[in-house]
Amino acid sequence: MSQVLALVGPTGVGKTDLGIALAERYxxxxxxxxxxQVYRRLEIGSAKPTPAQRARVPHHLIDVVEPDARFDCAxxxxxxxxxxxxxxxxxxxxLVVGGTGLYVKVLLRGVFAGPERDAALRQRxxxxxxxxxxxxxxxxxxxxxxxAARLHAHDHLxxxxxxEVFELTxxxxxxxxxxxxxxxxxxxxxxxxxxxxxELYARIEARCTAMIRQxxxxxxxxxxxxxxxxxxxxxxxxxxxxxxxxxRGRCDLPTAMARMAQATRRLAKRQLTWFRAEPxxxxxxxxxxxxxxLVEELWGKS
Numbered sequence: 665m666s667q668v669l670a671l672v673g674p675t676g677v678g679k680t681d682l683g684i685a686l687a688e689r690y691x692x693x694x695x696x697x698x699x700x701q702v703y704r705r706l707e708i709g710s711a712k713p714t715p716a717q718r719a720r721v722p723h724h725l726i727d728v729v730e731p732d733a734r735f736d737c738a739x740x741x742x743x744x745x746x747x748x749x750x751x752x753x754x755x756x757x758x759l760v761v762g763g764t765g766l767y768v769k770v771l772l773r774g775v776f777a778g779p780e781r782d783a784a785l786r787q788r789x790x791x792x793x794x795x796x797x798x799x800x801x802x803x804x805x806x807x808x809x810x811x812a813a814r815l816h817a818h819d820h821l822x823x824x825x826x827x828e829v830f831e832l833t834x835x836x837x838x839x840x841x842x843x844x845x846x847x848x849x850x851x852x853x854x855x856x857x858x859x860x861x862x863e864l865y866a867r868i869e870a871r872c873t874a875m876i877r878q879x880x881x882x883x884x885x886x887x888x889x890x891x892x893x894x895x896x897x898x899x900x901x902x903x904x905x906x907x908x909x910x911x912r913g914r915c916d917l918p919t920a921m922a923r924m925a926q927a928t929r930r931l932a933k934r935q936l937t938w939f940r941a942e943p944x945x946x947x948x949x950x951x952x953x954x955x956x957x958l959v960e961e962l963w964g965k966s
Contacts, residue, residue: 670768672697672939674864676867677932684717686956687759692721694724694759695759697744705883725743732892732898771850811838856948868932872924903927
């Protein structure tokens, strides 16, 4: 298998367009590493590559499951590793593109499996959150501050898993993960895209406005009309959550759009924090010429 390139960084920085440009230039195929783009029917709010973009370059790990299906990082790793092997067998390069740091990490370095899920414990934790919003994050801050610092208060899926691991093993999930150490299993180069904060935030603001014009409200309406629960993790992510609140009469549209932009900025900040903690990321401006010079070190001239 040739060395894998991963193009990472915060939402809105330009990974999709640059990833496609690189894949076209070097004969690569893209492996998605965005945790929302694995879901079918989440198109606009997930900033999924358009059908025209996907026609230019083969994409893998997009539209894998329905929004109400269970999908975790272990399943992601299984499917992504299979895609990488298939790409390599055909003599092409694998280009991982996305901003979900955990997906990139488990793909390249393995995964801490942990104890089996406990349905009764999970239901109890869900009831606690329903009774007092934010209680999951507050509880995790008490027992595992390191994990709590990495997770958003609305990321109920991962908060519950972290609390579940602590209750079932008596040790924080962060301690288990550190012990596991995530030793590299794949030869990979990580390139992180970065912009000055003001420029990144301006891009995020423009993207949120564009999503409304492109039909995000109608997309969320359609998901609700199909019977999907607004409390599903996929529908509580930035954009889907705030527009859902507007559709359910909990705020007006300008308020929803302001909250959407704020939630997306916070997501970008968390993504930057994650990838800046990775010691082997090479940082680069989102410029095709600058990227090409880095990629040539890895894959040679196009």
